[in-house]
Amino acid sequence: MLWVDKYRPKTLDQIAVHDDIAENLKKLVSEHDCPHLLFYGPSGSGKKTLIMALLREMFGSAAEKVKIENKTWKIETGTRKIELELTTLSSTHHVELNPSDAGFQDRYIVQEIIKEMAKSRPIDVNGNKSYKVLVLNEVDKLSKEAQHSLRRTMEKYSASCRLILCCNSASRVIEAVRSRCLNIRINAPTNEQIVGVLRHIAKKEHLELPIGLATRIAVQSNRNLRRAILSFEACRVQQYPFTENQVVQTMDWEQYVAEIVSDIVNEQSPKRLYSVRLKIYELLVNCIPPEVILKKLVSELMKKLDSELKHEVSHWAAYYEHRMRLGQKSIFHIEGLNTCSFVNFISKALANCNFSPPSN
Amino acid sequence: MCETRVEHSEEIGNRFVRRLGSVAIIIHKQVSKLILEDFNLFTKDIYEDLDLSNVTYVGKKRKQQLCLDCGDVKDLWVDKYKPRCLAELAVHKKKVGEVNTWLEERFRMSKVNSCNNVLVLTGPAGVGKSATVHVVVSHIGAELCEWQTPTPTLWQEYNYNANSGISYISKLDEFETFVEKIRKYPSISSSSRECSKKNIVMLIDDLPVTNGRAADGRLRHCLHSLVISSQCPTVILITESSKTQSGEELLLLLEKAGASKLAFNPITANSIKKTLVRICREEMCSVTPEWIDHIAKGSGGDIRHAITALQYLCLRPNLLVSLPLSIPISCSSKGEPGVVTSVQSFEGLDEKFFSLSMGRDETLSLFHALGKFLHNKRDTEQPADLGQGYFQLQEMFMRYPLKMDAPEKILSQAYAEASSVADFLHENVLDFISDEAVDDAVTIASYLSDSDCLSATLTIRGSSGSSSILSRHDSKNVSQQVAASVAVRGVLFGNSHPLPSRWHSIRSPKLWQIKQLSFIKKNEILSKWCEAQCCFSICGFSVMTTEYQYALQLLGSKVSSLSAHTQNSQIYKPEQQDIRMGEQPDWMATDESTTQVGTSSIRQASIYDLDIHISGESEEDEIEEW
Numbered sequence: 001m002l003w004v005d006k007y008r009p010k011t012l013d014q015i016a017v018h019d020d021i022a023e024n025l026k027k028l029v030s031e032h033d034c035p036h037l038l039f040y041g042p043s044g045s046g047k048k049t050l051i052m053a054l055l056r057e058m059f060g061s062a063a064e065k066v067k068i069e070n071k072t073w074k075i076e077t078g079t080r081k082i083e084l085e086l087t088t089l090s091s092t093h094h095v096e097l098n099p100s101d102a103g104f105q106d107r108y109i110v111q112e113i114i115k116e117m118a119k120s121r122p123i124d125v126n127g128n129k130s131y132k133v134l135v136l137n138e139v140d141k142l143s144k145e146a147q148h149s150l151r152r153t154m155e156k157y158s159a160s161c162r163l164i165l166c167c168n169s170a171s172r173v174i175e176a177v178r179s180r181c182l183n184i185r186i187n188a189p190t191n192e193q194i195v196g197v198l199r200h201i202a203k204k205e206h207l208e209l210p211i212g213l214a215t216r217i218a219v220q221s222n223r224n225l226r227r228a229i230l231s232f233e234a235c236r237v238q239q240y241p242f243t244e245n246q247v248v249q250t251m252d253w254e255q256y257v258a259e260i261v262s263d264i265v266n267e268q269s270p271k272r273l274y275s276v277r278l279k280i281y282e283l284l285v286n287c288i289p290p291e292v293i294l295k296k297l298v299s300e301l302m303k304k305l306d307s308e309l310k311h312e313v314s315h316w317a318a319y320y321e322h323r324m325r326l327g328q329k330s331i332f333h334i335e336g337l338n339t340c341s342f343v344n345f346i347s348k349a350l351a352n353c354n355f356s357p358p359s360n
Numbered sequence: 361m362c363e364t365r366v367e368h369s370e371e372i373g374n375r376f377v378r379r380l381g382s383v384a385i386i387i388h389k390q391v392s393k394l395i396l397e398d399f400n401l402f403t404k405d406i407y408e409d410l411d412l413s414n415v416t417y418v419g420k421k422r423k424q425q426l427c428l429d430c431g432d433v434k435d436l437w438v439d440k441y442k443p444r445c446l447a448e449l450a451v452h453k454k455k456v457g458e459v460n461t462w463l464e465e466r467f468r469m470s471k472v473n474s475c476n477n478v479l480v481l482t483g484p485a486g487v488g489k490s491a492t493v494h495v496v497v498s499h500i501g502a503e504l505c506e507w508q509t510p511t512p513t514l515w516q517e518y519n520y521n522a523n524s525g526i527s528y529i530s531k532l533d534e535f536e537t538f539v540e541k542i543r544k545y546p547s548i549s550s551s552s553r554e555c556s557k558k559n560i561v562m563l564i565d566d567l568p569v570t571n572g573r574a575a576d577g578r579l580r581h582c583l584h585s586l587v588i589s590s591q592c593p594t595v596i597l598i599t600e601s602s603k604t605q606s607g608e609e610l611l612l613l614l615e616k617a618g619a620s621k622l623a624f625n626p627i628t629a630n631s632i633k634k635t636l637v638r639i640c641r642e643e644m645c646s647v648t649p650e651w652i653d654h655i656a657k658g659s660g661g662d663i664r665h666a667i668t669a670l671q672y673l674c675l676r677p678n679l680l681v682s683l684p685l686s687i688p689i690s691c692s693s694k695g696e697p698g699v700v701t702s703v704q705s706f707e708g709l710d711e712k713f714f715s716l717s718m719g720r721d722e723t724l725s726l727f728h729a730l731g732k733f734l735h736n737k738r739d740t741e742q743p744a745d746l747g748q749g750y751f752q753l754q755e756m757f758m759r760y761p762l763k764m765d766a767p768e769k770i771l772s773q774a775y776a777e778a779s780s781v782a783d784f785l786h787e788n789v790l791d792f793i794s795d796e797a798v799d800d801a802v803t804i805a806s807y808l809s810d811s812d813c814l815s816a817t818l819t820i821r822g823s824s825g826s827s828s829i830l831s832r833h834d835s836k837n838v839s840q841q842v843a844a845s846v847a848v849r850g851v852l853f854g855n856s857h858p859l860p861s862r863w864h865s866i867r868s869p870k871l872w873q874i875k876q877l878s879f880i881k882k883n884e885i886l887s888k889w890c891e892a893q894c895c896f897s898i899c900g901f902s903v904m905t906t907e908y909q910y911a912l913q914l915l916g917s918k919v920s921s922l923s924a925h926t927q928n929s930q931i932y933k934p935e936q937q938d939i940r941m942g943e944q945p946d947w948m949a950t951d952e953s954t955t956q957v958g959t960s961s962i963r964q965a966s967i968y969d970l971d972i973h974i975s976g977e978s979e980e981d982e983i984e985e986w
Contacts, residue, residue, distance in 0.1 A: 002911075043903060087886075098901075101901070224907075226903075226907060227907050230908070230911035233911070233915060234911055234914040234915060237914060237915050238914065249910075249914060251910045252910050253906065253910070269796075270793040270794075270797070270798070271790070273790055273798075273801055277790075278870075281870060281874050284878055285877045286878070286905065286909075287881050287882050287885065287901070287905040288902075288906060289902040289905070289906075292902060292906055320809065323813055326813045327809065327812035327815075328779075328816040329779075329782075329786075329812045329816075329871060331871060331874075332786060332805070332808045332809045333809050333812070335786075335809075336802075336806055336808075336809045338805075339798065339805045339806075342801070342802070343799065343802055346798055
């Protein structure tokens with residue numbers, strides 16, 4: 001088992017990083033009912049861990065007996081029949097799914113599954129009416145239509161089910177949904193917290209972890225706990241006993257993006273543009289989401305840019321990121337950004353050649 | 361029913377025909393009583409109909425008799441003026457010569473070396489492939505054995521046959537047995553024993569149409585064995601327009617097996633003209649040189665088409681009379697009221713008229729259109745007269761006028777779909793930008809991004825299903841056109857320093873491969889994840905690819921050495937193989953066909969490839985939408 005899963009806190013009591021939030025959640029649930037919840041925060045900050053622990057708190061260990069299934073929904077709209085297939089993770093008390101996987105037909109999923117759950121309402125041991133919990137991941141990737149229909153179904157069936165929503169950015173969730181939920185922000189863990197977790201794991205695994213290495217892993221993980229643990233384990237596999245200045249591997253795709261950026265910096269021509277395109281294609285083939293590529297590209301570019309040019313490039317990055325969400329062919333838009341940065345580098349080079357102050 | 365009876369019993373057939381003939385004569389008399397000479401044309405049509413019915417039912421004797429009855433009914437000129445000697449062939453002398461030498465060589469060497477006995481002739485329809493073979497063979501003095509493709513079986517016919525105990529044989533089966541026969545028994549001229557010493561040339565004019573993988577495989581196997589072991593010289597004709605993906609594969613296979621290939625080009629306008637003039641002379645009809653010129657040019661190198669057009673023209677004597685020799689056509693056709701009503705008054709009226717009545721429909725292959733857009737040919741100076749609505753643009757927005765039709769017209773001629781056009785342009789446009797002009801690349805990239813947004817937004821709206829089918833279709837259509845137009849015009853505008861035109865190959869968009877590959881990869885990852893289900897709660901797919909994948913790769917390589925991990929080793933299966941760009945799954949292999957774009961020769965068939973791709977792509981889209 002990966003350490004990420006092995007040392008995942010199972011209960012709210014065990015939670016180390018966001019212990020204050022865990023405490024509050026515990027109080028919330030102890031009053032037997034809970035509102036709809038919206039967890040948001042950067043990736044690797046512990047949202048899912050908190051949610052799982054919360055479910056366990058609510059339903060006991062029954063919530064841990066989950067099964068994965070590929071469910072097919074047959075949905076009849078007025079004019080046509082749609083069949084949707086989606087992976088769900090369910091126990092007797094909760095269902096978890098990732099509705100944005102359904103693409104632009106996500107709204108049907110949201111409606112249909114909530115209705116289905118409302119139909120079969122569980123009764124607890126004492127014969128009281130109880131409720132089921134629906135965990136929806138990546139709500140921010142849902143289309144606007146789906147979010148609106150989510151809001152309606154939320155109201156209609158709130159008696160029989162509770163929703164726990166989970167997303168990275170709350171700003172992409174519509175107001176109406178946000179106001180119907182209790183919003184819980186999960187911060188990214190600080191480097192110290194990450195180091196603490198790493199040392200905790202090292203102790204459990206009976207490993208000697210030099211503090212320098214732990215800090216470097218934490219720094220490189222970009223305040224992403226999951227990634228920190230993964231790379232810690234990777235370090236363990238690569239070399240043990242640890243040394244203070246051991247290499248911590250960065251993600252291969254990130255190295256690749258860095259390569260692309262240095263390509264862009266070194267030469268600006270249509271031919272280079274083409275070779276850059278091929279490299280981006282390779283990332284896409286390996287299923288790196290285009291948004292992530294674009295984001296990483298920008299952050300790498302920022303390292304190499306003058307402060308005057310940063311503004312320009314980040315403007316265009318935002319512009320093309322928006323375009324990418326509107327359009328379908330992400331490469332067109334990434335390329336738009338690339339050409340812009342090309343031009344910026346050229347203008348910079350020209351300015352340097354002439355020894356004249358760069359003009360904007 | 362009549363047909364079958366005629367076939368099976370001659371006696372009944374003859375009686376039937378006699379009756380038919382008399383009916384025809386009666387009709388003729390009535391018609392000629394009723395209809396005056398103005399309606400000459402109409403009666404002629406009827407004669408021809410009768411004539412045709414004779415051909416099918418009766419045979420030659422009867423026909424001649426009827427022809428006498430009806431007066432001046434003619435054969436189709438295409439058949440009548442079939443070339444009979446080498447001089448009459450309109451095909452380029454060199455090609456004819458090549459066919460000739462090939463055949464002669466076969467006969468000379470046949471005793472010595474029996475391999476490489478197959479010649480494949482390719483070319484568009486109507487360039488005289490079979491005519492050449494016929495003439496050349498008769499010129500050499502050999503005998504031609506022709507595989508005549510059986511006509512498709514009708515359902516009624518099938519029923520009839522089934523009742524009478526004849527079992528149905530598929531066309532492919534028939535072809536197979538035929539090939540088997542000619543492989544095993546070289547001399548099959550059983551009918552003409554006296555000339556069995558003569559050389560025999562096999563001609564396979566039309567390969568059977570195959571459908572599906574199994575049938576394809578059978579045909580391929582069959583042809584392969586034919587090429588390897590045919591004992592007499594065999595000529596296979598492949599019409600290029602029917603060259604779909606499988607057709608191209610077939611061609612490759614034939615060549616690989618050792619067949620020699622000879623491609624026929626469309627016949628030049630001049631040699632078509634010569635033939636037409638000859639026919640006119642023999643038919644004693646006076647057609648002005650302008651008309652002949654137009655027919656020859658409008659036929660697109662298809663001589664069969666040209667001759668039929670000429671015959672059609674000669675059927676309408678009115679038109680010929682109204683066309684004085686000296687006056688240019690554009691004026692004269694305006695002066696003719698009958699013509700003008702049929703054609704709206706357009707600027708290019710005469711052209712329009714011709715293409716409507718007797719030219720071939722002018723379509724462009726997608727690659728031709730793309731070539732036009734990418735090469736971006738422009739005049740070198742601004743036109744002096746800019747008209748009234750003109751206003752001065754800033755210099756950076758000024759471009760010289762395009763040396764082509766409006767891009768939208770070209771698009772519609774190429775039947776191109778917006779998204780695929782944008783894909784092709786995106787893939788190839790960088791090759792056509794000069795090395796310094798990065799600014800141009802920026803402009804083009806931004807326009808392509810615009811076009812993608814345009815074409816995407818509307819599909820999403822269409823899918824919401826609020827509007828009725830028809831209006832949805834329309835709005836989608838309009839948006840697609842707009843998107844294509846933006847993409848094309850963006851490329852034309854943006855490429856302000858086009859490279860001097862030279863040979864470029866056009867690649868098929870890699871985007872399509874990428875889509876497919878990433879889809880495969882995604883499924884692969886997901887299935888692996890499902891195997892290891894116990895360990896992971898569902899996390900987002902992006903997290904899987906960006907974080908877990910690489911960590912697992914690192915862990916996987918050394919996992920066996922770690923005892924702690926052995927029990928769960930299934931999770932740590934090392935990545936089987938990365939799907940890299942270099943490797944392609946099989947279905948991709950054929951679409952790499954790089955195609956020469958330029959003014960000279962375009963491979964029409966590529967557009968069929970494209971169709972296949974588009975359909976494949978849409979299937980894939982559906983899967984992704986699920």
